[in-house]
Amino acid sequence: MISLAIGALAYVTPLLLQAQNQPFAKRFEPTLVHFLMLSFLLFVVGVAGVLSRRNIIIIFMSIELILNAVNLNLIAFSRYLQINADALTRKGLVIDPLAGPVFTIFIIVVAAAEAAVGLGIVISLFRNRETVAIDEIDLLKW
């Protein structure tokens, strides 16, 4: 929680300082960068969860958090490309904004498949070892 708060604070202050010539309420309006920051903070929370929890099911849930952060990133960029399509085309950058949702759907499909197979592995692991704590599953053979 603390690292999340410090990370969010460290990121928000430069945004606030940069927009000092604009009226106060307008500084807080979310742009693309706010969505990217949200996606990244979610990613970082997921990474911390994967690395530090003992229960293997909660590790799986943190992996789902990471995948959702990536989905949010893709959809935010897709919306950005949708809105600024003509301005970006004038600058020579042409990306189909439909690539965002389409790739996100494939990420969701792969996440569902991975969750199914992974939880099947967890069930058969639990049958053999009677535990789901990863630091107690430390033998390759009985």
Added chain:
Amino acid sequence: MQLQGWEAILFYVLAIGTLFMGVYVVTARLAVHSALCLISTLVNVALLFILLRAEFVAGVQILVYVGGVMVLFLFVIMLVQTRAEEEDRVKLYTGQMWPAVIVAFLLAISFFFAMQPAQLAFRPADAQAAQSSADIGQRSESGAGFVSSDTQNVGEALYTKAALPFEIASLLLLVAIVGAVLLARGTKQEKLYE
């Protein structure tokens, strides 16, 4: 791309909700609490998708992710229930908790430094692009109001341009189904079929 007015308030509400629920997923003592907070996180992210006018992906997320994957998680938590976690003496974290937190913190700081030069590039190119939070859709004739054409466009793209990945994804799901059934079958059931 700038969200104005109520969209800005909604973004902040959803963002703070998502982050707090995400942190609760990682720090909860019981696995069921983690699962419920992950469901809340996924629903918040789906609402953020709707805010970004990607309604099809929001629907797919709620139906497939929340309705399928998270229910599967809850079933597995039920099958694998370890009551020992409810006692306070059981360790929740591996020995690597502090390195993990420090790595997460360092990632956040490095993201700040990495995004610093790129922030100027994401300003809207001109005033016309800046003020449009405009939806791309069409008016429906039956009087239902404004219908976004996102679902139609994504569906068309999935069946025309992205048809090959779509078929490969269905094959992947078939393999996952067969694999999950094979892995989760018990020895009692195997003896029954032999």
